[in-house]
Amino acid sequence: MRVVDLRSDTVTMPTPQMREAIYHAAVGDDVYGEDPTINELEELGARLTGKEASLFVTSGTMGNQLAVLSHTQRGDEVICETESHIFYYEAAGIAVLSGVQARTLTGDRGILSAEQIASVIRTEDIHQPPTTMLCLENTHNRAGGTCYPLSTLASIYELSKKNNIHVHMDGARVFNAAVKQNVSIDKISCYSDSVTFCLSKGLCAPVGSLVAGSKKFIEKCRRQRKLLGGGMRQAGFLAAAGIVALNSMVEQLYIDHENARLLADGLANMAIAFDADTVETNIVIIDTLPLGQTAAQLSHKLAEKGIKVSQFGEHKIRMVTHYGITADDVNYTINELSSIVKG
Numbered sequence: 001m002r003v004v005d006l007r008s009d010t011v012t013m014p015t016p017q018m019r020e021a022i023y024h025a026a027v028g029d030d031v032y033g034e035d036p037t038i039n040e041l042e043e044l045g046a047r048l049t050g051k052e053a054s055l056f057v058t059s060g061t062m063g064n065q066l067a068v069l070s071h072t073q074r075g076d077e078v079i080c081e082t083e084s085h086i087f088y089y090e091a092a093g094i095a096v097l098s099g100v101q102a103r104t105l106t107g108d109r110g111i112l113s114a115e116q117i118a119s120v121i122r123t124e125d126i127h128q129p130p131t132t133m134l135c136l137e138n139t140h141n142r143a144g145g146t147c148y149p150l151s152t153l154a155s156i157y158e159l160s161k162k163n164n165i166h167v168h169m170d171g172a173r174v175f176n177a178a179v180k181q182n183v184s185i186d187k188i189s190c191y192s193d194s195v196t197f198c199l200s201k202g203l204c205a206p207v208g209s210l211v212a213g214s215k216k217f218i219e220k221c222r223r224q225r226k227l228l229g230g231g232m233r234q235a236g237f238l239a240a241a242g243i244v245a246l247n248s249m250v251e252q253l254y255i256d257h258e259n260a261r262l263l264a265d266g267l268a269n270m271a272i273a274f275d276a277d278t279v280e281t282n283i284v285i286i287d288t289l290p291l292g293q294t295a296a297q298l299s300h301k302l303a304e305k306g307i308k309v310s311q312f313g314e315h316k317i318r319m320v321t322h323y324g325i326t327a328d329d330v331n332y333t334i335n336e337l338s339s340i341v342k343g
Contacts, residue, residue: 009322018241027236037236045210050186054212063196063211070220071166074099077129083142110143114155145283153191203245259321266334
């Protein structure tokens with residue numbers, strides 16, 4: 001049976017070029033700082049983001065948690081969006097690991113404004129935790145892959161600097177934002193003190209993320225990574241794939257965006273409440289309630305056709321286009337979903 005896996009861009013497989021690079025990678029002990037391929041990847045990550053340094057970590061979650069550990073002290077408060085990854089999907093890590101409190105705000109399709117943020121910054125008061133960090137997710141996963149406008153990032157960053165607040169960008173899919181906005185990633189990351197991005201989603205590397213920032217910040221992150229058990233030895237095998245990802249896979253993300261647009265346009269013609277204009281990058285989220293079905297019911301029917309999707313609550317389904325998903329796969333999905341909708 002044909003299989004179209006739209007659950008996530010985390011299901012991507014390493015390319016033949018990556019496998020070749022892994023096989024030939026020069027390696028050493030990274031805890032000693034002696035893995036040349038890790039060092040090359042970290043230098044590349046710093047250069048692309050316009051930061052002084054970067055650090056290879058096992059996942060975007062680890063990168064985000066290292067950022068909180070390094071930017072805050074116990075008892076601080078961190079502002080984040082209500083459905084942001086760092087709050088929604090990271091097992092209460094900021095509370096468990098850093099001992100900080102989350103102050104959540106509901107964004108416009110995941111996007112916060114400077115005015116919203118300004119309204120919740122704590123004043124000097126012994127009864128309240130100090131606001132020391134802000135986390136922005138770009139693109140925003142649960143909002144459907146939405147991107148922060150550069151002007152919004154600029155105004156938020158200016159506000160944060162006036163209030164001595166560290167800005168961290170959870171840029172798991174920030175390269176999707178860069179491709180969508182037709183800018184280099186440093187034009188986005190310049191509005192944050194630190195940024196995390198994944199190599200293992202749309203960029204297809206098998207494992208890993210990078211967190212980037214100042215040299216002092218990365219030194220703190222390196223120590224905290226060791227604390228969390230993230231110090232790796234001959235990790236250059238993984239870094240080799242990451243180098244290929246950054247050098248050859250960014251430009252192809254526009255194909256994923258085109259396929260998401262194709263899917264969105266197809267869905268807009270069906271009897272479901274769906275606005276195709278909400279799709280910006282590679283994530284499509286639909287509401288199953290107008291169909292009189294739960295997400296579980298529709299997911300099951302699609303699975304019978306070989307189409308895998310993610311349930312995003314009782315009545316929401318997420319579909320993510322990525323490397324390996326073709327326009328033909330998308331058309332097949334549209335046709336099968338249309339048959340289900342028509343009954």
